[in-house]
Amino acid sequence: MLVFLIIALLVIIFLLSGCRVVPQNNEGLIETLGKYSKTVKAGLVFIIPVIQKMRRVSLAMFPAEISKYSIITKDNAEITTSLTLNYLVTDSYKYFYNNTDSVKSMVELIRGHLRDIIGRMDLNDALGSTSSINTQLADAIGDLTDVYGIRVVRVNIDELLPSAEIQRAMDKQLTADREKIAAIEKAEGEAKNIELTTKAKNDALIATAKAKAAAVKTEADAEAYRINQLQASLATASDGYFKNQSLDSFNKLAEGPNNLIVTSKDDMTNLAAIPTTAKIWHKATKDSD
Template identity: 50%
Template sequence: MVILVIVLVIIIALVLIGLFTGIRIIPQNQVGMVSVLGKYSRKIPAGMNFVIPFISTVDRVDLAQMPIKLKEQSVISKDNAEVIVSLSLNYHVTDEYKFVFENADSVESMIQQSRAHLRGIIGTMDLNDVLNGTESINAQLSKELDSITDAYGVNVDRINIDTIQPTPAIQESMNKQINATREREAAIAKAEGEARSIELTTKAKNDALVATAEAQANATRAKADAEAYRVQKENNALVGVDEKYLAAQNIEAFRELANSMTNTVVLPSTSIDSLGSLPAVGELLKSKKD
């Protein structure tokens, strides 16, 4: 009787253990991939599920988006410049069967492909394009991975280059080049400023010379116009005078000669005759004859 009780207890314990081991609770956003005796059997959803105990195994697959930060890697650009790149990405599982059974490690395979394609993309770009083209690199890398990661049962939702940093040797060379460029630009700016100053000074002097010449020409022209006007006026005045006026002018000239140190005056006969036409001079000459 005791033996029968022991056997019953053992059977009940085995049943309970079997029931317990056959229960699988799958969390939210996960699925279970059930294998029986090592062969895929079925997929179980989130919640409590029952599988054949002892001979069944369940691989849980997380369907939520997962972030990964890759280790920094050294990459050589097209112009043989070495840069250190830090990369991160987000992915989620799209095909549980491929993810679990068709690849030994789908996540590691995805990482290796990401690093390989990153080297290939940067290897076709010059250093300046690499440092200033993170968005372009992200787009190209995402496009390349879309056509590959499907075989791993995953999809890369977002990929991002966190940092691209030249090696210390390359950075030092870049700093020297930047300083040289700044010095060259400063020298060019200084030379252009001096040339501009000389140009402005020369122009100012030329403008002053032109203005002076124009002023002198205007003054000469005005003087000539005034002299011409004076002569014209005198000529106009002389047109209307008679012989008596001219004779009077001659007498005034004789008076000035008489007041001078000269005591002898020689006059042509025609001048004497013209003087005689004046009443006063005529009377004077007449009295001298008498």
């Protein structure tokens, strides 16, 4: 009886030592005498102790960082970059048996493709195209990591930094560009000010000239109106009015110190009556005495 109990206990221990538990989101790789035999899913698994062994592989997503390293651009500028990515195991057999370090191989693959992408770009294009580089990198490594049993879910460039010397040169260039823009804006402002001042002066001269022209026109219109009114009045005047005006004029001339008398051509025939009238006047004066 004691021997039977010992044998039964040994059998139970043997069976229990062959029990393995594969956690959720994991897979187990069963090796028999060091050779892969099968892949088991999550749950309770029994293996033959001593003869078989199980290696557990997690299928969960892992974050990874690719530390800073240097890349040379197309125009021979040195920049430093760092990346973060997320990956997961899609084939536990490939992940464990096809490469001694699948994660390291994946990282080197990503480094190489990123060097290739940025190496075909100028510095300015690379610094301003982080989103485009991310897309190109994701497309480039999409199927290549399958050989390692890994799928990269997300890759992101955290930073692209030029070297210290290039950064100083860029700062100087930026300062020069800002000073140039400020000088251009100042010159444009001064030119605009001169333009506005000149326009204001020209507008003032034009306004003054228009005012003078309007004044001259108004004065000319008034003179024309006066002449028209005078002509209209003269056109309706009688001959007696003109003769009366002539007599007034002769009287004013006679009262002057000159002996010159101005008369019209039509009145020249009446000059002969002046001596006769004078004789009659003198005779009448004597008879009255």
